[in-house]
Amino acid sequence: xxxxxxxxxxxxxxxxxxxxxxxxxxxxxxxxxxxxxxxxxxxxxxxxxxxxxxxxxxxxxxxxxxxxxxxxxxxxxxxxxxxxxxxxxxxxxxxxxxxxxxxxxxxxxxxxxxxxxxxxxxxxxxxxxxxxxxxxxxxxxxxxxxxxxxxxxxxxxxxxxxxxxxxxxxxxxxxxxxxxxxxxxxxxxxxxxxxxxxxxxxxxxxxxxxxxxxxxxxxxxxxxxxxxxxxxxxxxxxxxxxxxxxxxxxxxxxxxxxxxxxxxxxxxxxxxxxxxxxxxxxxxxxxxxxxxxxxxxxxxxxxxxxxxxxxxxxxxxxxxxxxxxxxxxxxxxxxxxxxxxxxxxxxxxxxxxxxxxxxxxxxxxxxxxxxxxxxxxxxxxxxxxxxxxxxxxxxxxxxxxxxxxxxxxxxxxxxxxxxxxxxxxxxxxxxxxxxxxxxxxxxxxxxxxxxxxxxxxxxxxxxxxxxxxxxxxxxxxxxxxxxxxxxxxxxxxxxxx
Amino acid sequence: xxxxxxxxxxxxxxxxxxxxxxxxxxxxxxxxxxxxxxxxxxxxxxxxxxxxxxxxxxxxxxxxxxxxxxxxxxxxxxxxxxxxxxxxxxxxxxxxxxxxxxxxxxxxxxxxxxxxxxxxxxxxxxxxxxxxxxxxxxxxxxxxxxxxxxxxxxxxxxxxxxxxxxxxxxxxxxxxxxxxxxxxxxxxxxxxxxxxxxxxxxxxxxxxxxxxxxxxxxxxxxxxxxxxxxxxxxxxxxxxxxxxxxxxxxxxxxxxxxxxxxxxxxxxxxxxxxxxxxxxxxxxxxxxxxxxxxxxxxxxxxxxxxxxxxxxxxxxxxxxxxxxxxxxxxxxxxxxxxxxxxxxxxxxxxxxxxxxxxxxxxxxxxxxxxxxxxxxxxxxxxxxxxxxxxxxxxxxxxxxxxxxxxxxxxxxxxxxxxxxxxxxxxxxxxxx
Numbered sequence: 001x002x003x004x005x006x007x008x009x010x011x012x013x014x015x016x017x018x019x020x021x022x023x024x025x026x027x028x029x030x031x032x033x034x035x036x037x038x039x040x041x042x043x044x045x046x047x048x049x050x051x052x053x054x055x056x057x058x059x060x061x062x063x064x065x066x067x068x069x070x071x072x073x074x075x076x077x078x079x080x081x082x083x084x085x086x087x088x089x090x091x092x093x094x095x096x097x098x099x100x101x102x103x104x105x106x107x108x109x110x111x112x113x114x115x116x117x118x119x120x121x122x123x124x125x126x127x128x129x130x131x132x133x134x135x136x137x138x139x140x141x142x143x144x145x146x147x148x149x150x151x152x153x154x155x156x157x158x159x160x161x162x163x164x165x166x167x168x169x170x171x172x173x174x175x176x177x178x179x180x181x182x183x184x185x186x187x188x189x190x191x192x193x194x195x196x197x198x199x200x201x202x203x204x205x206x207x208x209x210x211x212x213x214x215x216x217x218x219x220x221x222x223x224x225x226x227x228x229x230x231x232x233x234x235x236x237x238x239x240x241x242x243x244x245x246x247x248x249x250x251x252x253x254x255x256x257x258x259x260x261x262x263x264x265x266x267x268x269x270x271x272x273x274x275x276x277x278x279x280x281x282x283x284x285x286x287x288x289x290x291x292x293x294x295x296x297x298x299x300x301x302x303x304x305x306x307x308x309x310x311x312x313x314x315x316x317x318x319x320x321x322x323x324x325x326x327x328x329x330x331x332x333x334x335x336x337x338x339x340x341x342x343x344x345x346x347x348x349x350x351x352x353x354x355x356x357x358x359x360x361x362x363x364x365x366x367x368x369x370x371x372x373x374x375x376x377x378x379x380x381x382x383x384x385x386x387x388x389x390x391x392x393x394x395x396x397x398x399x400x401x402x403x404x405x406x407x408x409x410x411x412x413x414x415x416x417x418x419x420x421x422x423x424x425x426x427x428x429x430x431x432x433x434x435x436x437x438x439x440x441x442x443x444x445x446x447x448x449x450x451x452x453x454x455x456x457x458x459x460x461x462x463x464x465x466x467x468x469x470x471x472x473x474x475x476x477x478x479x480x481x482x483x484x485x486x487x488x489x490x491x492x493x494x495x496x497x
Numbered sequence: 498x499x500x501x502x503x504x505x506x507x508x509x510x511x512x513x514x515x516x517x518x519x520x521x522x523x524x525x526x527x528x529x530x531x532x533x534x535x536x537x538x539x540x541x542x543x544x545x546x547x548x549x550x551x552x553x554x555x556x557x558x559x560x561x562x563x564x565x566x567x568x569x570x571x572x573x574x575x576x577x578x579x580x581x582x583x584x585x586x587x588x589x590x591x592x593x594x595x596x597x598x599x600x601x602x603x604x605x606x607x608x609x610x611x612x613x614x615x616x617x618x619x620x621x622x623x624x625x626x627x628x629x630x631x632x633x634x635x636x637x638x639x640x641x642x643x644x645x646x647x648x649x650x651x652x653x654x655x656x657x658x659x660x661x662x663x664x665x666x667x668x669x670x671x672x673x674x675x676x677x678x679x680x681x682x683x684x685x686x687x688x689x690x691x692x693x694x695x696x697x698x699x700x701x702x703x704x705x706x707x708x709x710x711x712x713x714x715x716x717x718x719x720x721x722x723x724x725x726x727x728x729x730x731x732x733x734x735x736x737x738x739x740x741x742x743x744x745x746x747x748x749x750x751x752x753x754x755x756x757x758x759x760x761x762x763x764x765x766x767x768x769x770x771x772x773x774x775x776x777x778x779x780x781x782x783x784x785x786x787x788x789x790x791x792x793x794x795x796x797x798x799x800x801x802x803x804x805x806x807x808x809x810x811x812x813x814x815x816x817x818x819x820x821x822x823x824x825x826x827x828x829x830x831x832x833x834x835x836x837x838x839x840x841x842x843x844x845x846x847x848x849x850x851x852x853x854x855x856x857x858x859x860x861x862x863x864x865x866x867x868x869x870x871x872x873x874x875x876x877x878x879x880x881x882x883x884x885x886x887x888x889x890x891x892x893x894x895x896x897x898x899x900x901x902x903x904x905x906x907x908x909x910x911x912x913x914x915x916x917x918x919x920x921x922x923x924x925x926x927x928x929x
Contacts, residue, residue: 064717064719064720064723065719065720065721066719066720209797210797210798210848210850213798213847213848213849214846214847214848215847217847218846218847219846219847220797220798220846220847220848220850220852221797221846221852221853222795222797222798222852225631225632225852225853229632229634235630235632235634235635240631240883243631251847337721378720378722379721381722409677409694410677410694410695410698411677412676412677412678412694419792420561420562420633420792420795421633421795422633422634425678427722428722428725429678429679430678431725431726431729432677432678432679432692432729433668433690433691433692433693433729433730433732433733433736434676434677434678434692434693434694434699434733435677435678435692435729436711436715436726436729436730436733437698437699437700437701437733437737438677438694438698440701440703440707440711441698441701441702441703444701444702444703444707445702448703468717468718468719470713470714470715470716470717470718471714474710474713474714480509481509482509483509483710486707486710487710487714490710490711490714491714492714492715492718492722492723492726492727495726496720496722
């Protein structure tokens with residue numbers, strides 16, 4: 001394999017190569033690329049970053065790794081904003097750079113979320129008593145595009161994929177799925193105990209995982225199992241007996257009672273009238289004592305007690321595995337797909353000693369050396385929502401949010417409709433022959449709707465000025481700004497974060 | 498090192514011309530742009546000297562969420578069924594389509610019953626594995642990798658692709674239809690596969706300039722995801738080109754409809770996915786191992802109508818698929834096999850549904866099948882300590898017969914061990 005380009009790095013760290021999830025494929029893939037074997041990178045047109053890179057060493061293993069620019073504060077700030085917001089315009093980046101990395105972290109964590117506009121006022125919901133899921137999706141996308149606190153939306157999206165529910169099972173006759181979105185925005189940086197109590201009694205979740213119809217006498221195990229497996233502990237840290245004891249202990253919650261009901265004519269021709277629930281304000285589940293378990297003491301996660309919901313949650317949080325479970329998920333979302341266990345342990349320990357304070361955990365993550373380590377650079381793949389919103393932000397085209405809403409199914413991330421109770425997969429799962437076509441087509445569609453675009457010289461800024469040789473060559477020869485933006489946004493570089 | 502593709506001709510008008518945006522894919526295809534997918538140009542359809550030479554095809558249908566075996570193949574004579582399932586058992590027993598004195602199919606599996614009557618359906622009872630996991634994700638992974646010890650990372654079909662086919666030079670050999678990401682069963686780091694969610698959208702809307710541009714962009718991409726990106730793009734371009742030809746020559750010869758009563762969580766349009774599968778098979782694209790998914794089987798609540806609807810939906814899609822293959826003269830080559838991560842608990846819960854269970858039957862369909870009941874029903878009197886059915890046949894016995902009997906591959910090489918023989922293939926392909 002020939003090495004082109006001018007970066008002279010003999011070899012990458014051995015342990016990194018071994019960790020690579022695609023190491024075997026890397027070799028095959030490189031062979032497939034016609035033997036071109038371009039293993040080094042060339043810096044493209046962005047003089048400031050080019051200067052930075054004078055002192056940055058590349059880890060050139062296999063087909064080469066990205067040359068991390070994270071030695072510079074400016075690149076670290078851009079990296080931070082790319083991962084915690086929907087990317088920054090040049091002016092936003094300049095502002096954050098002048099504040100500095102540390103102050104920018106403070107601002108992200110300490111600014112109260114800007115509330116989205118009330119959906120009730122803008123939706124038909126009050127007319128026909130039924131949410132329109134397309135309106136709901138676009139309402140959230142619009143807010144992602146316009147909000148002054150995009151970090152809150154990134155966290156809401158994170159929790160939406162974690163404590164997940166889908167509109168198909170929850171239904172659209174109640175505002176439950178909408179409330180759940182408001183809930184995770186409000187609670188995004190609170191503590192795990194409050195969040196576990198809340199998710200247990202969240203009306204959408206009561207339906208989604210059937211706790212709302214379970215009884216202590218004949219429990220439905222669905223919620224108890226996923227609480228342990230997917231929300232709080234992970235496989236291997238509980239047994240089947242714990243699932244059953246949990247199901248009994250948690251039974252008794254039912255959907256909130258509506259403030260009143262109204263009759264709505266759903267089919268005038270056939271005179272079909274249905275009763276619809278009306279809630280004057282968002283509510284949580286109602287506990288009905290005679291549906292609860294009355295068998296007294298039982299053993300749950302190794303301790304005998306008379307368990308109710310609070311005791312179940314507290315017993316779960318008494319397990320060290322709980323802190324590491326959430327820490328690992330945060331890391332895979334915000335830092336890197338594969339990280340050292342010691343890093344997760346360290347974060348888990350801080351998380352636990354802070355009484356599971358999510359803001360503390362996020363601060364630990366964002367200020368950790370691992371977050372800005374060279375091997376974390378472009379170590380994550382943007383989810384479809386992140387990719388589309390960042391594309392529209394970069395092109396200053398928030399008016400095209402409908403395109404994002406319509407394109408989401410083809411890329412595999414439909415808001416309020418995760419594939420299953422595990423939420424969305426991440427990183428390499430977003431890369432398939434289907435998804436690369438869908439992503440390219442989204443960029444084409446957006447550009448075809450825009451007669452004018454921002455100056456093409458802005459485009460490489462969204463790639464930190466760090467591009468592979470192919471991308472560099474194409475950008476350098478692009479005929480006009482549309483072509484330049486297309487190449488930047490459709491490039492593999494832009495799919496990464 | 499930028500490839501000479503005249504990329505500097507890509508400009509604003511190329512995007513504005515793309516105009517219609519959604520649905521422009523068909524127009525782009527009709528324009529007849531014929532790209533030569535450079536990355537695979539050398540290898541496409543090339544040497545399969547090490548590969549399997551037969552024309553047999555496998556279509557796996559995943560019933561995601563855990564299909565209730567006791568409502569699919571119903572034990573008609575077991576009185577315990579009514580005790581355990583006061584809400585769920587009564588009607589289904591009365592309405593079942595009898596297979597024998599003992600067992601009946603769900604009343605909505607009418608097309609499958611008709612194929613059973615023709616000796617084209619094998620039902621394997623009591624499928625499972627030791628120490629069952631009741632986690633969807635863990636059990637799916639066990640089925641996908643064919644490894645209950647949870648050590649294997651590659652999928653069993655992915656390994657088959659890597660070891661028996663030249664999928665690298667021919668990425669449509671393994672294909673997932675009707676999904677946006679690759680199913681674990683087909684994944685293997687040494688195999689390439691195609692993922693097509695919707696064939697109408699599977700093409701580059703912007704036309705030739707754009708396809709050429711992205712072909713050049715996704716080359717020698719650095720970083721840990723670089724090879725994945727490059728392979729995905731090269732695979733897409735190759736498959737798009739192949740499909741462009743097949744779309745011109747395929748006419749469905751059966752009634753595929755996804756307008757069945759909307760079933761919760763049937764996000765995967767099974768009929769559309771199977772129609773695409775049929776197209777790939779009958780137009781000679783060289784597909785061998787295909788995977789489609791029908792979701793919604795996690796019936797923890799109001800299972801009665803929900804599961805019946807799912808059965809009707811499955812039956813309608815599979816029936817159309819079989820008829821289509823048959824009308825195209827391809828039915829002798831294709832084996833259709835269902836799988837699901839687990840069965841469900843014999844005892845129903847407070848929500849009128851059932852929780853996660855263990856053993857369940859599998860249904861295999863097609864002309865290659867020697868029809869009949871295989872395996873052994875666990876029975877409802879001898880449940881395990883968790884109140885679940887005890888498995889009688891390891892799921893890898895089914896894989897073994899599919900691999901050795903149908904595809905002619907070496908099952909031991911792929912599964913790592915030999916399992917009890919289940920001889921449900923009529924004319925075994927190979928010598929294994």
